[in-house]
Amino acid sequence: MRRRRGFTLLEVMVATVIIAVGFTAVWRASGLAADALELTRSKTLAMWAAKNRMAEYRMMEAWPELGEAKGAASAGSEMFAVRETITKTKSAHFRKIIIEVTRRDGDSYILAKLTGYVINERALQEKQTQ
Secondary structure, X not given: OOOOOOOOHHHHHHHXXXXXXXXXXXXXXXXXXXXXXXXXXHHHHHHHHHHHHXXXXXXXXXXXOOEEEEEEEEEOOEEEEEEEEEEEOOOOOEEEEEEEEEEOOOOOOEEEXXXXXXXXXXXXXXXXXX
16 A cells, blocks of 8 residues: 555645635735725715815805806815805705715716805894894
8 A cells, every 4th residue: 555645736726726716805805995995085085175165155255156166176185076056045044055076087976965054144134133
């Protein structure tokens, strides 16, 4: 009877395939995690840009005009495209502002959407003093 030493070629090939499949799965999962992290970062910065823009509206002395406007905003190291829609509300002293933030490269995917309201304090004060 002869003693076998080591592994057969078939056993080595099967083990190599199993290890290769495992490494491929780990590599793919790490790539997906990196993509998700980048998207989360972009969404966070986009929301900061939207909140900054809403804060600017709330600090303005002038009453915002009705309509839609497009522009740009930055947060962190990223630049974004911004679309703002200003509409009337039931109260004449308030305006509704919808701010949508997308990437500047023309991508239509909305990274952040913020809805807020501003008050026309000057008109409200004039009404109260009458």
